Amino acid sequence: MTTASALTRLLKPVVPLTEQMTIVDVADRLLTAEHKAFLSLPIVDAAGKPLGLVSRTTVQDIFMQRFGRDLRGRHPVREVMNATPLIVSLQTSLEEAARQITGQLQYPITEDFILVDSQGRYCGLGTVLDLLKAMEARIAQRNQVLRKALVDLKESQAQLVQSEKMASLGQMVAGVAHELNTPLGYVNNNVQLLRELSAPLLQLAEAQAALADCLADPGCDEASLASALEHAAHVREAAAPELLAEDLTQLFDDTLYGLQQIAELVVGLKDFARLDRVMSEEVDLNECIRSALLIARNAIKDKAEVALQLGELPRIPCAPSQINQVLLNLLNNAAQAIEGRGHILLKSWAEDDAVCISLQDSGCGMPAEVLARIFDPFFTTKPVGQGTGLGLSISYKIIQDHGGQIRAASELGRGTRFLIRLPRPLALPLQRSA
Template sequence: MTKSADFAVLKARVGAKLRRKQIEDENHIIRERLLRKEMEAAEARAARELAETRGTLLADLERQHAALERATAQEHEAHEALKRAQSQLVQSEKLAALGQMVAGVAHEINNPLSFVVNNVAVLQRDVVAVRELVDLYRQAEASAGTDLQHRLRAAAERIDVDHTLGSLDRLLVRAREGLRRIEQIVTDLRGFARLDEGERNDADLNAGIASTVNIVRGQAAKRNVEIALELGRLPPVSCEAAKINQVILNLIANAIDACSDGGCVTVRTSCEEVGVAIDVIDTGTGIAPDIRGRIFDPFFTTKPIGKGTGLGLSISYGIVQEHGGSIEVDSTPGRGTRFTLRLPLEDARREAPAS
């Protein structure tokens, strides 16, 4: 009986150990299943978060791209409007309307131009932020599951995020360059018209000439005419700068018209004993001797009908006379023409001191 009892006890103990082992195995399996489920749930959450991040990123990229396209369109429209206004300014010989027209152009272009410049700056800042978001997205991708990595990489290849961001960078650079050019043109227009001055002041004639030349360079380029500047050191000259700029514009525009394809117009400044001299020299057709004495007469022109009013040189002559200066012309038919504008350093309208 003792052996039977011992065997029964041993059998019970073995059975108990086997049951414990079975329970432990079952618990281990349950824990593994729970762990797998937790991992699957975590991967699913990560996939959803990455998908949401990708969706947000793509939406941001689309918004930025659309905003950039709008900014580029606005820049193009402003540039086209400026070119049209500039062409009208170059062709206009009505000095009385010049200041108002340029003031309107500068005002109308400066306001939207400021908006576009600011918007492009914001876009450039936002693209940097989007790049940072893309980098974080890629870092998160590295810790995702293999299947999710494959799907994310496939999506990235399909969307081509790097190309899109690179394209945005290039478009922004071109937009900023276009805006810079527009700002320079507006600056030249304002400098040409001297919008803040309505009376005589000491003026930097070289700066006014440079702005005027910038305005007509497009007209010269269309005719394949080169403009050369040879600006000497000049003292400030008391004058109405806008009117003197108009005289220079008329002389240069006429010189361009006189040149054939491949011609050259040279604008030269120098200081003389009692004033300054401005030469406008062209390699054009020249002026016949029999009409040279009439070129400053009102309504006299050698241009075809519809190409000129015949008032440009007449108005210019009157302006120079108002400033106590002179205009001289030296021309050789077939070789070119030189107009020399001379202005005194002192305001010729000032009354002489009593003796």
């Protein structure tokens, strides 16, 4: 729809009055059925150019006066018309027309506005109420478009966060695979040892079963019984079950420990990769720290010693996999910033209104101009192909969505420190018993 057609839909054709008409003529016209819906009537000259409007309110004021019809009724309409009415061109956009009219409108509304063509000739009347309704419909339509755009934006943002999460996880895949291979390796070795150690025990069980069968058989002669006893004794001596107890216990314990490590890695990967829907889960942030360290362990262990100073924390509502994503991103960045061998210090503590996490590394640090931009989307100092520039930007958005803050301080040659503050629910006052 063009801007002209938008106003054309508001246009209400009215037969204009001439300036030679009297006040009585206007009053009679206002009483007709087709004009009862209007607040005013237009006055035009011979060329069709609008001269003004006569409002219904003005005419009523005259005729409500004593002898008003007789005293003023035959006077020319020019005496009571508004010579400076609201005039809008049909070429004007709906929004601009609304700005013009509302900018000059007086309350209470006693007049309509005149619509003219490009030559300034009268085309019809427009009512303020219809204009407001049209604007309301236009705003509602645009709000609907904006709402859809907002929904699409949020979906795209969620997909972007998940994509960055999986990209971060992809960078850790080799390390995680190594972390899985280590316990898998000795679980496999232990199973092979158990198979070797259990073989003599199975032979002993077979020999003892043969001896029992011989003892239970009335037809078994002394030679067969002696042979069975000798074989069972030989197999028992070779198996030495009394010496295997300690070895088997150790092998089972080591195997279970390895399986437990594998299970922790799998659970950590699942928790990290899952897509959170709501932030309703009560979480101890120390658990998030340990989970992130578990995933990042292989990437960090050759670069830095990790020191933990974890305080006692209250559980707070949050999306744990999103917090894990932030911590993993910070740990990964810290490891990459360290040249040679360094250290990373992770601390957590509770304040009256917040739970805090601090991550400090002994890496190369950042100059002030880089530090000022680290949370900007797509900003990265890494070589092409080694970073998307979205990790810290998404981390900032995640913490912001949790109602928290994330700040950074850095100095060239001395490392970087990130501080995360997440709000904690206010404690309810204790109720005194009566």
